Amino acid sequence: MDSERLLHKITEKKSLTDSEELYDFVNESGEHTTEYIRYKTLWALLQTGSEMDERTINKGYEAVKRSVKGRRKSVVIAFAKYAAIIILAVSAGYFVQYADSDNEIAMNEIMVPKGNRTSVVLPDGSKVWLSNGSRLVYPESFVGDFRDVQLEGEGFFEVTHDKKHPFIVNVGKHRIKVLGTKFAVVAYPEDEQVKAELVSGKIQFDVHSDEAKDGYKSFMVKPMHSLVYDKASGKVYESIIPDGFHDYWQKGIYRFRNERFDSLAAKIARIYNVDIIFGEEELKTRTFTGTLSVDDNIYTLMEVFKSASGKPFEYYFDSGKIYIDK
Structure with a gap:
């Protein structure tokens, strides 16, 4: 399967379980797996697409035409619509790689370079806004009792409600449990604090602790409040979300x-x-x-x-x- 057909499959929203041809291609080699995950995730990342103006898309289109010089014109036109966006995403510094879990579900990894912002729609419809050197890992599809993702850095989450399958944001040894809500997390590994800021809904901040019976001490966060865990002291502080909170994420x-x-x-x-x-x-x-x-x-x-x-x-x-x- 060449890159053009692979991209067509992805933009048609074909998952591995929907296409035997795609499944065989991805499992043929590690190189094919990496190519598939890179293209699929970048397409999911950028089809929200509002950040790219017509001039930027046209610039990518010209790059695509040069890269497929000599092929049939109809192929170039059909290919360029999404290939241009992917080429621009790669040149912007995003890096996506493949990972295997125990149940062999493909994992998508998004790394946002410093000085950049982007958004992604997760398999359950939840939305995440990422910025400034952040990293998000999530599965191609959520299975089991929980919807688990991993975050390093900062992100704003708008989680789709699903009472039977709680949403969990893992930040190092700690985690944030969610049913359906809007909240932000700031959890850079090098920082001295981990912060959870709740806009609406309900979240539970589980701080890892060897002293707790099940390994965690749990704290409930109230709407329009933030909870900060200090790594050095092990203490947790609560405060009201300051004015201008939404300005940072939206503007x-x-x-x-x-x-x-x-x-x-x-x-x-x-x-x-x-x-x-x-x-x-x-x-x-x-x-x-x-x-x-x-x-x-x-x-x-x-x-x-x-x-x-x-x-x-x-x-x-x-x-x-x-x-x-x-």
């Missing part, structure tokens, strides 16, 4: 109030794909109030922070790094 605008510079630096690093290095510890403790947008120019943003700081500081860029010092 890419982050609002902050009296937030430490090192905390803001971690978010800026992910949004703009840079590393921020402080010359002195005191600089990390300075606090700022304001907003930043994912569409802001990083140079302009740093000038704003510099002018807003009560005490002067200097900064300079070098090879993808921002150095900040007194």
Whole structure:
């Protein structure tokens, strides 16, 4: 099966169980499996497609025409509609790979580069918005009693209600159980905290603990509240979701109030794909109030922070790094 026929099968929403030809192709070799999962997941990822304008699609179309030069014109036209989008997705830095589980269900893995955002529709119809160096792993189809996914980074979930099959977001050793709701999770492995923010519905935050009888201590999260687990102390804190929560997920605008510079630096690093290095510890403790947008120019943003700081500081860029010092 060549790439064109494989793409046709995928865009016709053919699953492995629906097509013997597709099943045989995928199981023929690890290379075929990887190709299938890459194309299928990128198509699912991008058919929500609203982020691509006509000019971008046309650019991809021209790339496709060059890549299939010499073939029949009708084949190019039929192929380009979705191949263009896939080519653009690959060039944008998304990486999808195949994994086997014990029950041999294909697993899709989406990695969103720093400074990028995207959305994906899961097999049950649930929607997930991902951003800034995040990674989501989910099965091609949900089977069994639970709908399990794995998350590293940050994501906003709009889960399809299914009382008989709870939705579980695994974040390292911890997990969040859901029936049907809207909530956000921030769980970068390198961060000192794991945060769950509930908009509506009901979620249960299970913190892994060797002291608990079943290995977890469970906490219920109330609507418009967040629950933060501190990895170092093992403590859990509850707070009200601040104003501007929806602006970040819907518009890419982050609002902050009296937030430490090192905390803001971690978010800026992910949004703009840079590393921020402080010359002195005191600089990390300075606090700022304001907003930043994912569409802001990083140079302009740093000038704003510099002018807003009560005490002067200097900064300079070098090879993808921002150095900040007194």
